[in-house]
Amino acid sequence: MDILHSVLLTGHFLGLAAIIGSFFLQMRRKSDYVLMPTLIGAITQVVTGLALVGLAEAGDEDLVYAKIAVKAMIATVVLIAAIAAVVRQRKGGRVQPFFHAAGGLAIINVFVAVFWH
């Protein structure tokens, strides 16, 4: 259980690094975004986050469910924004608002994760 928890938490940190790292690198761009780190990171956050919740429940650990619900909602919007950005880019539309929404909301989720106990 312990090793699985560590693996999932590592994945969770790598996922957030992918979204937020690529956001910081490209936040001043107007076009030509590299979006795969954002998309893969957003999927990783939802998958590892839900797995961490499942593991905590299996281990009878106490979670703040209001915080988990808020994080899950924000992460879902991050994922939708990432998908919308990829679709927009393929169609030649404006990607910037979706890219900024995904990056900004992922940063807000870090604050929620760290400050809400």
Ligand code: HEM
């Ligand atoms: C963009 C999306 C997300 C970001 C940036 C994020 C960020 C973080 C961070 C920084 C931590 C470590 C801080 C701490 O342990 O107090 C964490 C832990 C955690 N996150 Fe997330 N998270 C995201 C999505 C999710 C989702 C969707 C869920 C579940 C529905 C989730 C569930 C958890 C759980 C259960 C932990 C505690 C891990 C543990 O120490 O056992 N996260 N998250």
